[in-house]
Amino acid sequence: TTASQLKHADRSKVYMADLESALHYSLRVEVARAGTLSGAALSALKCYVALLAKYFPGRPFVQTYLQSLDGWLRNWTEPELPRNAWKEAVKNKGDAPHPAMLPTNVTWVGCQGSEPHFRGYPCSLWTLFHLLTAQALQGGPDKELPLEVLSAMRCYVKNFFGCQECAQHFEAMAAESMDKVQGREQAVLWLWSHHNEVNARLAGSDTEDPKFPKLQWPPPDMCPLCHKEESGVHAWDEPAVLRFLKAHFSPANIYPDYTE
Numbered sequence: 001t002t003a004s005q006l007k008h009a010d011r012s013k014v015y016m017a018d019l020e021s022a023l024h025y026s027l028r029v030e031v032a033r034a035g036t037l038s039g040a041a042l043s044a045l046k047c048y049v050a051l052l053a054k055y056f057p058g059r060p061f062v063q064t065y066l067q068s069l070d071g072w073l074r075n076w077t078e079p080e081l082p083r084n085a086w087k088e089a090v091k092n093k094g095d096a097p098h099p100a101m102l103p104t105n106v107t108w109v110g111c112q113g114s115e116p117h118f119r120g121y122p123c124s125l126w127t128l129f130h131l132l133t134a135q136a137l138q139g140g141p142d143k144e145l146p147l148e149v150l151s152a153m154r155c156y157v158k159n160f161f162g163c164q165e166c167a168q169h170f171e172a173m174a175a176e177s178m179d180k181v182q183g184r185e186q187a188v189l190w191l192w193s194h195h196n197e198v199n200a201r202l203a204g205s206d207t208e209d210p211k212f213p214k215l216q217w218p219p220p221d222m223c224p225l226c227h228k229e230e231s232g233v234h235a236w237d238e239p240a241v242l243r244f245l246k247a248h249f250s251p252a253n254i255y256p257d258y259t260e
């Protein structure tokens with residue numbers, strides 16, 4: 001990929017292509033890597049797919065796909081799930097008038113890197129889970145099941161995320177403070193602040209795409225009101241950050257397609 005082939009992406013938008021690519025890659029590549037799923041890995045998978053079926057704001061045929069996959073997994077009551085059965089289950093079922101379809105290609109738009117080994121899937125996984133924490137605000141009272149999304153993410157990352165080092169770092173952060181989250185809004189902010197911790201740790205490292213430097217996010221030009229100063233020291237205005245995250249990761253801000 002050369003710079004001239006980079007798709008135009010607006011960083012103030014979320015792209016459906018990135019989200020669907022995250023779903024495709026997680027379900028059909030990462031999960032399918034294991035030979036047979038059982039125990040904690042099988043529970044993690046059921047939990048992840050149930051969450052997607054509940055909250056992913058997809059196109060109708062993608063929602064049908066996720067709901068039918070969730071139904072299929074709920075009916076799978078044996079202790080082991082062989083890889084072949086899973087590979088069959090994640091195929092598209094094209095029966096009209098209600099096709100169950102998740103595109104089988106990977107297209108990065110907002111997550112496209114300046115080189116193929118930068119960004120892509122890890123970027124889309126963060127985006128997906130931020131979006132799900134925001135969608136879950138509508139899922140019930142704030143204090144009810146505050147960890148619904150975060151614990152599914154924790155289990156997914158621990159059992160399936162291909163970057164082992166990432167998974168260990170994330171599990172350490174989760175073990176330290178995730179249980180203290182007491183509401184759905186706090187869950188949105190927990191993921192935001194811990195993602196910023198990761199950004200700070202990785203700034204200047206060799207996994208950083210030089211065209212997309214790691215920032216404390218959202219930077220002032222994206223959200224001036226998110227930033228304030230307290231006795232000359234930078235501080236976040238958390239209520240403003242929460243408002244920003246709700247708007248940024250809302251279905252209305254998901255760009256359905258892209259033009260080259």
Ligand code: FAD
Pocket residue numbers: 011110111118119120122123124125126127130157165166167169170191192193194195196198199202207208209212213214217218
């Ligand atoms: P990303 O950090 O992937 O962010 C994706 C998009 O989310 C950004 O483009 C921006 O729009 C938005 N965003 C950025 N910050 C925030 C925020 N604070 N809150 C909300 N939205 C935000 N890589 C390593 O080298 N070592 C690790 O230990 C490591 N751990 C990881 C753990 C997890 C759980 C995940 C999902 C990824 C991890 N990675 C790690 C990968 C790394 O965090 C980046 O995903 C990758 O380097 C690509 O970076 P990016 O520039 O595309 O932006």
